[in-house]
Amino acid sequence: MIGLAALKAITFDVFGTVVDWRTGIAGEVETLAAEKKFVVDGELFADAWRGLYQPSMTRVRDGEIAWTVLDDLHRMNLLQVLETFEVDQLSDDEIEHLNRAWHRLDPWPDAIAGLQRLKQRYIVAALSNGNVSLILNMAKLTGLPWDMVLGAEIAGHYKPQPEAYLRSAEILGLEPEECMLVAAHNGDLVAAARCGFQTDFVPRECEYGPGQTTDLVAENDYDLVAGDFIELSQMLGC
């Protein structure tokens, strides 16, 4: 146990941990449906789209398809979901705009204030499976104050593959033990801990809506468990 005194960089999972993808995607889908005169349940659509997220990355992880950034996986998955929901009214430009809804997601209410506090003492970096431009565009729109955007595209590997964490630490010029991953997902934290990262679980109990059944609590012995990013900053004396 290296301990919090060694901590130099705090890295963050983004979808679900920093931003509320379900509300954002559902809202954009329903706005588009009203404009284009089709009927859809935005939340079901968002869940279906997100449901194809891990399977599509698994195809990359397993080498079934070559390296593909998340924007492009999202688009492949979107075409499939549009077909499932029998939405065929959209032009290519409208599909492209909808695909970039992932660039326009809003942060949870505590995220920006918490990051701003943490940033005073630590490097704060995104460590997401989202491509850099997605995470950067989101940051510019919403004010998320990243010092650096790391993650899958920079490492060339999707989490939870160990290279995603280890290459991120290497690029920061740090030992894994000097880095912490903050995530709302037990699986991500377990993978990061195996690579030597310190870990903080932040529950996001409505990430998947009011009926969420997974990732409600910390299922393992993490270095920290914080209610939100502001509590995390207080725990770290920021």
Place this chain on the structure above:
Amino acid sequence: MIGLAALKAITFDVFGTVVDWRTGIAGEVETLAAEKKFVVDGELFADAWRGLYQPSMTRVRDGEIAWTVLDDLHRMNLLQVLETFEVDQLSDDEIEHLNRAWHRLDPWPDAIAGLQRLKQRYIVAALSNGNVSLILNMAKLTGLPWDMVLGAEIAGHYKPQPEAYLRSAEILGLEPEECMLVAAHNGDLVAAARCGFQTDFVPRECEYGPGQTTDLVAENDYDLVAGDFIELSQMLGC
């Protein structure tokens, strides 16, 4: 000519353009000399160290040695300069600390204020031959408000190789024409322009001290020539 209306990201050369390496390195060398009781002209030492910068990157560019981050090239070059200046009083830790003087360089007086203005409208990113941790540590120490650190380590190629610019644009999700390089060095700007980047020359007439003879003026037809970063922000309506 795409024009300034298309501009979405402004990328910056760092050593010499954003930070004053000569004053910083000379100062750290002279402080160390006073502590360790050796005699050295800090500016001559800084010039000699910087003089080995391009030749060491050329060895990487030419494939003579494998990819090596700038921290490690700096260290190889430092050992050589210490020998030339007959400095043999330093421990490994002291040499390592001196090598990281490049992480502690101060920005030119206009740099932070200019970047803060530009950041309101554009992505502002470092596009340096410095490794990411070097540029990030410098940013955290001095307050340089980068949205992203791009450059040689991310691209796996040292400027002025075209991959350094093209891969940076690709990671930003932009066409080269939507990116601008700001630099105090004509050679860097020519290489970026060949890749399709827009260009802005900012003269730093004392980068190499009062006797500087190169890069005093814009030697080509760049998109912009700005006296400093604040003037650049004004030219871009920020």
